[in-house]
Amino acid sequence: MKIFDALACDYLALVGADLQEGQDLPEGPELEKTAQQIVLSARAKEQEEPLRLSFAHLLCKPDFNLDSFFLFGLWEEDDTELRDFLSQIYRLAWPDAEWPPQWKDYAHIEFVRTPGPTWSSYINRWGPDAPPSVAERKAKAKR
Numbered sequence: 001m002k003i004f005d006a007l008a009c010d011y012l013a014l015v016g017a018d019l020q021e022g023q024d025l026p027e028g029p030e031l032e033k034t035a036q037q038i039v040l041s042a043r044a045k046e047q048e049e050p051l052r053l054s055f056a057h058l059l060c061k062p063d064f065n066l067d068s069f070f071l072f073g074l075w076e077e078d079d080t081e082l083r084d085f086l087s088q089i090y091r092l093a094w095p096d097a098e099w100p101p102q103w104k105d106y107a108h109i110e111f112v113r114t115p116g117p118t119w120s121s122y123i124n125r126w127g128p129d130a131p132p133s134v135a136e137r138k139a140k141a142k143r
Contacts, residue, residue: 005111007047008054011038012086025085035092055090056101057109059083 014037026034042048058064066079066086091099098105 001053001108002110002112003050003054003057005113007050008058008111011042011051014038014041025081031085031088032092035089038089039093052090052094052097053106053109054111055086055093056097057106057111059087059090060101060103060106 014034025031038051039048042051058066062083066082087100090097090101
């Protein structure tokens with residue numbers, strides 16, 4: 001099954017703007033609210049199941065660069081925090097889904113690039129206005 005990679009990008013972008021402004025990933029009630037927003041938005045567009053399949057596929061591949069789905073380059077060196085966030089979103093959004101997702105159930109999924117310059121911000125993410133990485137933000141917070 002082929003799914004546009006932009007599908008996951010669109011829904012993860014719901015938290016991307018906050019991250020660009022230097023905020024941390026949502027936790028607690030904010031995390032639950034974010035998961036609810038993602039599911040409700042996907043359901044309204046009849047994209048909930050492809051989104052669930054996309055997230056499960058991403059979570060099954062520990063070597064996959066999840067940061068590429070956020071487009072901001074915030075987790076260049078270590079996406080552990082991002083992977084944990086996606087796991088929590090998945091478990092909150094689809095509490096009845098099997099956990100953890102097994103690769104054999106999602107190996108048939110293939111991400112395909114969205115045609116055209118849909119994600120030009122990804123190309124320009126290293127510009128002078130690029131947000132600081134998670135490591136840079138944590139170092140700054142310690143000062």
